[in-house]
Amino acid sequence: VQLQASGGGSVQAGGSLRLSCAASGRTFSRNNVGWFRQAPGKEREIVAGMRWSGSTFYADSAKDRFTLSRNNAENTVYLQMNSLKPEDTAVYFCALDTRRSVAVRVPTSYDFWGQGTQVTVSS
Numbered sequence: 381v382q383l384q385a386s387g388g389g390s391v392q393a394g395g396s397l398r399l400s401c402a403a404s405g406r407t408f409s410r411n412n413v414g415w416f417r418q419a420p421g422k423e424r425e426i427v428a429g430m431r432w433s434g435s436t437f438y439a440d441s442a443k444d445r446f447t448l449s450r451n452n453a454e455n456t457v458y459l460q461m462n463s464l465k466p467e468d469t470a471v472y473f474c475a476l477d478t479r480r481s482v483a484v485r486v487p488t489s490y491d492f493w494g495q496g497t498q499v500t501v502s503s
Contacts, residue, residue: 381405381492385474388497391464395501399459401474401494409434409452412477412484415459417470417499426485427472428459437484441467464501471496 387399399415414429428438428448436448447460457474475490483489 381476381478383474383476383492383494385472385494385497387459388472388499390500390502393465393501393503395464396460396462397464397499399461399472399474399497399499400456401458402454402456403476404455406476406478406492407452408450408455408457408476412480412489413450413457414475414477414484414490415448415457416473416475416487417468418473418496419470422470424473424487426487429484430457431484432480439485461499464499466501466503469499469501471498473497 382404384402412431415427416424418424427442430436445463450457473496474494476492477490481489
């Protein structure tokens with residue numbers, strides 16, 4: 381299984397970015413998928429995710445600003461991030477949980493990870 385994350389970059393506060401995560405070897409629609417982020421000196425934290433059923437969930441910090449979507453034909457998930465803030469600066473990772481864990485917000489529930497893409501938001 382390979383996950384390829386892309387779309388990171390540098391933007392000013394208030395700007396937008398769209399992250400993509402393409403999978404090979406497994407199908408997103410049959411597994412849980414999550415976007416996590418990790419800032420320097422901090423633990424990896426959930427940003428948003430989608431259960432295999434299609435239901436989405438978001439961290440409080442991402443609600444009303446970020447939107448996760450899935451394209452089954454392309455086996456790709458997207459994280460649209462709007463109204464970005466400096467505190468959103470981090471490396472963003474997509475991850476796949478093939479065991480359909482209940483604890484979807486916990487990094488240890490995910491067994492495959494992408495390489496990470498840097499998001500930098502300047503004030």
